[in-house]
Amino acid sequence: MKYELVAGFETHVELQTNTKIFCSCTTKFGGDPNTHCCPVCIGLPGTLPKLNERVVEHAIMAGLATNCEIAEIAKMDRKNYCYPDLPKAYQISQYDKPLCEHGYIQLSNGRKIRILRIHIEEDAGKLIHNHGDTYVDYNRGGVPLIEIVTEPDFRSIDEAKEYVEKLQQTMRYIGISDCRMQEGSMRCDVNISVRPEGSEKLGTRTEIKNMNSITNIAKAMEYEYERQVDLIESGGEVVQETLRYDDATGTTSSMRSKEDAHDYRYFREPDLVTINVPRERVKEIEARLPELPEKKFARYTEEYDIPEKDAAQLTKYRSISEYFDKASEGLKSPKTASNFIIGQIFRRLETEADKEALDIKTSAEQLGELCKLLESGKLKNNLAKKALDQMLDSGKPVTEFVSESDMAGLDDATLTEYCNNAINAMKNAVEDYKSGKEKALMAVLGNVMKQSRGRADAPSVIKKLKELIG
Structure with a gap:
């Protein structure tokens, strides 16, 4: 039986703002661990977030550049989960009222990859695993992100690669991110499943997290497709789970069971007001797009x-x-x-x-x-x-x-003089040309060009050489 690959992408893009999404800490890449953070971005009790207006503008630009509808009313929500890189145990994101919806990116084969939504959220900190110990760096916590979520429209690895390249190029063009995957400013989560060719029913999906290069995305998708096909054909079942890709071994391995929306217990963020996007503001932003x-x-x-x-x-x-x-x-x-x-x-x-x-x-x-x-x-x-x-x-x-x-340029007398000089100086090449070796004339041409310091017109020189050589 032949199987069809079905995939969708969730792409996180770090936005190029001077300060973080909810505080005034710098977003500059690097720095000593835990030096680019404050009580707000690590969620200490009594602190209050304040939404960075530039983040909203950048998200609208991304939506316009990917043919999305821009919402007039949007809001922020709390996404609850406990993990060491998120010290307050929730992430401020968007759930049912994102800024941008229903866009697309068109591929070279004519197919449109539908974009379900683009929403804004804060990034988490970074975990560093070293010889059995785990360290946490909160510098990245609170850096503004947009998450671009597609429908499960990919049917090949080549389509996936082209989509990521086009998305990266577009975000760079509009100037909202450098999209340097090697630095983590653009990261892709790949949701992938397989189904029998001709079937309309989606298979059970797995999610490969935090892919940071197009090469690794292709390798991980190829491995996971083959793994799922082998599993089904051997009588097993694909389990919905979150995976990590190991580029050293070229394999995926389980991180945890895959969460659904209800696992995160979304509710409206009580410390931030509703986002109102007037149509006039959208037109102003659209006019600034390159x-x-x-x-x-x-x-x-x-x-x-x-x-x-x-x-x-x-x-x-x-x-x-x-x-x-x-x-x-x-x-x-x-x-x-x-x-x-x-x-x-x-x-x-x-x-x-x-x-x-x-x-x-x-x-x-x-x-x-x-x-x-x-x-x-x-x-x-x-x-x-x-x-x-x-x-x-x-x-x-x-x-x-x-x-x-x-x-x-050269007058005819000077051109003739240079050509005669070259013929006399390059007698062997001239004899080769006379014996039928057309390319030998190029050496004589080079001599003329050298005498003229590049002023001679090559076609005119060749014509004159042929006349003089006979």
Whole structure:
């Protein structure tokens, strides 16, 4: 019997605010253990929370970017459970009245992954297990989160990977989180079940907690799918439980039985008022959103005629796409700027973090000026590439490295002189070309380009060499 994978995601995204969700403690990553916390975020008796307005704004931005409906009225609730990383024995979250509902993210295959809800909540502290001892660091406690909950719409691991990548990219674009999974600012809980192909009934699900890399998500889903299939086919039953994934062994193991909503005894948070979101405020927030990656990708491929592979690289990070947009202003073909960015500039940005930061000396306007000179024919491609390297090293404009004579090109007499010099200097290559080795002519071309310091036009040189060689 063939089985179908069914999965849904609960993704926690830490929000980029200066202070925590209910107090004024810093949200800065790192720091000595238990130095970024106060009586409010560790829940000491007599303390009262105060909701950070920026957290609500960020959640609304996330909802708008994922096609959600934004609630006019929302509230905060207490989610009760006892665990060492939550000293007050409850988490302030949202239950039946979240800020955002009924959105979606569309995949490249056309399928829409439905988003059930996006709600705000506080993060818990961190447990550190060391040689049988457990330590608690409350620095992370109270850091604001949004939780993005999907319907069980995933039918393959590839769909899951694409969803996480798109969600990560979108949250970074709108500027509400850096989504660095390796630092825990984006974490995924994967709910997974299997069922016979063609069946509409959902199987018993398990939840794999706190996945912090796309690679591990794929491996964990593959292992859990095969484990559940093997269990069913051997006559066993899948038990609803919460699992952890061990990337060293590539296996999942049980943490605890899986809780349902009634286990948490949700009730309204008595210390916080109702959240009212006027429609005018939603429109203001929507107006501040940048152009999202999917729209940029469509514009680049359809209007600018940029290949899909290149457009994907340009839109992966907002900083790169905005740099490209500025550099390509006024160009006949924006692909000119795209080629320089993906070629020479990306060679200097070795890691994904480098591309995200885009810390280079050449401004987008300076790159645009170089591209205009190239498009006008005043500058040849090889000389433009050389100039860009010098610009990237120094931060100076193209005019510092290209003279008027460089842009003047070559008259026919000078071109003929350079070609004759090359023919005389590269007799072996000329003989090889005469004997049928077409590529040998490239060596002679290189000699001419060297004499002209890149000012010669390569097609014109080849034409002239062929005339002179006969």
